[in-house]
Amino acid sequence: MNIQESVAFVTGANRxxxxxxxxxLIQAGIRRIYVAARNADTLGDVVAISPDRIIAIALDVTDPDQVNAAAQMAQDVTLLINNAGVLGSGGLFTPKSVETAQWEMNTNYFGTLSMVRAFAPILKRNGGGTIVNLLTIASVVNVPVFSSYSASKAALYSLTQGxxxxxxxQGTxxxxxxxxxxxTAMSEGVPLDKVAPIEVAKATLHAIEQGLEEVYPDPVSQSVFANLQAPLKDIERQFAGMLPQ
Structure with missing residues (x-):
């Protein structure tokens, strides 16, 4: 995919x-970007990056009506980046653990599913395009201090494969x-070395241009997947081949 010829839609774009x-994407020369957040007023600094190429949209990905309205507005999209996500606190046995898990699943899994379903026909009409889902190493191994978050991202990993x-x-x-x-603010309390957000973004753009299916943008991620990548990919392709032609 040629970034310079693309039109992107980025959820959770305010920070x-x-x-x-x-x-x-702006540095790479993209034609246009729709940037979305639950409160459009938080997108001022983002739009200021390139006001002539960036369009702000208020979007709660857990609201099907807002998702459909966003899709109707952005019919020229060829690149969908599903970045919106939430992270709760506490383990599985706190008083509010079920409510927290539902909140995380509604945003991280069902919200992304709604976006994929709404934009897949648009991408098809525009030549196939690309969908990017922001996962985490916690998608493949549960991090107990964020148990239900890990579970929601595991569900999103499975959705991504499906x-x-x-x-x-359709060529997507x-x-x-x-x-x-x-x-980022979401991982402020995590006592580990952290990669800068721009490094994640640059690694993703490289994958888009090179036609790669997975991105491991930092040493921690690369270490986790060092011995998992090949066997996981083999099994995924085996099961994908079971789809009716």
Missing amino acids: GIGKAYVEA ARAELAA QVIGVFPGPVD
């Missing part, structure tokens, strides 16, 4: 990795991004 995606298989026939590339700790 952190989402804002870094916008910065990297979407990749089902959308292959589906990429999973698996960072370790990233230097």
